[in-house]
Amino acid sequence: MKRLVVLGAGTAGTMVVNKLRPRLDPADWSITVVDQDIEHLYQPGLLLLPFGVYEPDELVKPRARFIPAGVDLVLGEIDRVDADANSVRLADGRELGYDYLVIATGTSPRPDQTPGMAESEWHKSIFDFYTLDGAITLRDRLESWDGGRLVVHVVEMPIKCPVAPLEFAFLADAFFAERGMRDRVEIIYVTPLEGAFTQPVASRHLGGMLDERKIAIEGDFMVERVDPDARTLVSMDEREVPFDLLVTVPLNMGADFVARSGLGDELNYVPVDKHTLLSRTHANIFAIGDASDIPASKAGSVAHFSVELFAKNFVEYVHDRPMTHPFDGHANCFIESGHGKGLLIDFNYDTEPLSGKYPMPGIGPFTLLEESHTNHWGKLGFRWAYWHLLLPGRPMPVPTLMSMVGKRREPLDTVLSPER
Amino acid sequence: MPVTEIDSHQIHVDDEGFLTEYDEWDENLAVVLANRIGIELTDAHWRVIRFLRDDYRTQGDTATTRRVQAVGGVPVKEQFALFPKKPAKRMAYIAGLPKPHGCV
Numbered sequence: 001m002k003r004l005v006v007l008g009a010g011t012a013g014t015m016v017v018n019k020l021r022p023r024l025d026p027a028d029w030s031i032t033v034v035d036q037d038i039e040h041l042y043q044p045g046l047l048l049l050p051f052g053v054y055e056p057d058e059l060v061k062p063r064a065r066f067i068p069a070g071v072d073l074v075l076g077e078i079d080r081v082d083a084d085a086n087s088v089r090l091a092d093g094r095e096l097g098y099d100y101l102v103i104a105t106g107t108s109p110r111p112d113q114t115p116g117m118a119e120s121e122w123h124k125s126i127f128d129f130y131t132l133d134g135a136i137t138l139r140d141r142l143e144s145w146d147g148g149r150l151v152v153h154v155v156e157m158p159i160k161c162p163v164a165p166l167e168f169a170f171l172a173d174a175f176f177a178e179r180g181m182r183d184r185v186e187i188i189y190v191t192p193l194e195g196a197f198t199q200p201v202a203s204r205h206l207g208g209m210l211d212e213r214k215i216a217i218e219g220d221f222m223v224e225r226v227d228p229d230a231r232t233l234v235s236m237d238e239r240e241v242p243f244d245l246l247v248t249v250p251l252n253m254g255a256d257f258v259a260r261s262g263l264g265d266e267l268n269y270v271p272v273d274k275h276t277l278l279s280r281t282h283a284n285i286f287a288i289g290d291a292s293d294i295p296a297s298k299a300g301s302v303a304h305f306s307v308e309l310f311a312k313n314f315v316e317y318v319h320d321r322p323m324t325h326p327f328d329g330h331a332n333c334f335i336e337s338g339h340g341k342g343l344l345i346d347f348n349y350d351t352e353p354l355s356g357k358y359p360m361p362g363i364g365p366f367t368l369l370e371e372s373h374t375n376h377w378g379k380l381g382f383r384w385a386y387w388h389l390l391l392p393g394r395p396m397p398v399p400t401l402m403s404m405v406g407k408r409r410e411p412l413d414t415v416l417s418p419e420r
Numbered sequence: 421m422p423v424t425e426i427d428s429h430q431i432h433v434d435d436e437g438f439l440t441e442y443d444e445w446d447e448n449l450a451v452v453l454a455n456r457i458g459i460e461l462t463d464a465h466w467r468v469i470r471f472l473r474d475d476y477r478t479q480g481d482t483a484t485t486r487r488v489q490a491v492g493g494v495p496v497k498e499q500f501a502l503f504p505k506k507p508a509k510r511m512a513y514i515a516g517l518p519k520p521h522g523c524v
Contacts, residue, residue, distance in 0.1 A: 156486070194506070220506055222485070224497060236500040266490040295521045 005098035009035035012289025012303035013104035018393030019311035032072040049135040066391045081261040107290040111250040116226035126246045147184030148244030160298045167336045173213040174338025187215045199352035269293035275326035296329040305330040330402040334379035342375035348402040361406030445516030472515040482517045
């Protein structure tokens, strides 16, 4: 009997067991998935919760509901992986031996990693929105806030859902406009990147959208500390940005057990081959979703597309055949832009987000890099698809590998800043 | 890829002037590249540059500022002092390495 152990029953881990159970004969293979709590959180909803779009109970369901028959769900905190002994030890002392291990424990915001952030002003004037608690307390603060200087801030890349802080800025602009108080709110977007986003064409489009909304951008800002008393962000090169309300995306890090097990990089991500997701150091360990170090967005769409291919590769691999379904880094993200509209971006390791129509060339119904109401309804509709199609591993009506069909290449007139 | 001549070296660079061939770099070239962006190299700069070169050879990727701190032992704050404003890009440029991945 071969044993597959999957660590993490979030978006990636749940899809992995749903895709692999039907492909691995139960007479030959046991599958176990480990998580530390019983609830599965619909993370894309956290962005919208602070603006009153969702109630907390709409975003949470029992994990067990999404784990198929024939897969053991083990609840417990992971202490460490002993990769030489092919064994996982849980904090309560239980040991789980494996023949193959899949690490899918994601990434988490770590406000403790920035001095001053999670101290006296935490959840008073300083908020995150990537946790249910953070999103709820922020909603309550926004409800009674009477205006001032709102700073939307990213500590360091990579972060989970890299467009979310931009979306937050767009949605905040619309939220205050709809409440008739936009003139009492100054919005500043503070980022370690040079511009609004990581890649040139999207950065230009999204930067233009910040301009249109009178959202100022403070780029190349690497935060050193937060001064909670003075309500100021201080950068490594001594710049200061004051705030009345700070909505920050803390440093994101992989799980601590990854570091304790000697399996992680500086941010606890597991180094893997970016096409097969196989560990670069252990021939029976894979890492998938946000937990790996692949140079792709940390996003559910990347997890989804990569799991589709991984499941086929895994079956080939365990039968000593070459893995023939290389992952291309495909990501596909809705970007909420406020007032019931949104954009869509679609890209991979080699091709940056471009404009056009998706998924059907010339038809859409979604527009790439351009605002439309349809894109917004796509985002809202995705919550249903997440629970009912994506997690159970049913087919989604979009292609797994990125396609250039229906996209327009754009000339880039701004290439480099001479200062470098 | 464009080819350019710097200090009588023929070198391959990308659109932004980052070297694309690891072996076309040497320490003399680093001095020239640093001067082009207004940086005079001191021992402290060399410590970072040599770390980046060695790390790239084993990892195949340009180290991030966080990695230069965690593995190379040079705090991010000091990297900003040595390579002002955009240390990640400037360090890579002088060390003759690909521009660090704009994290996606």
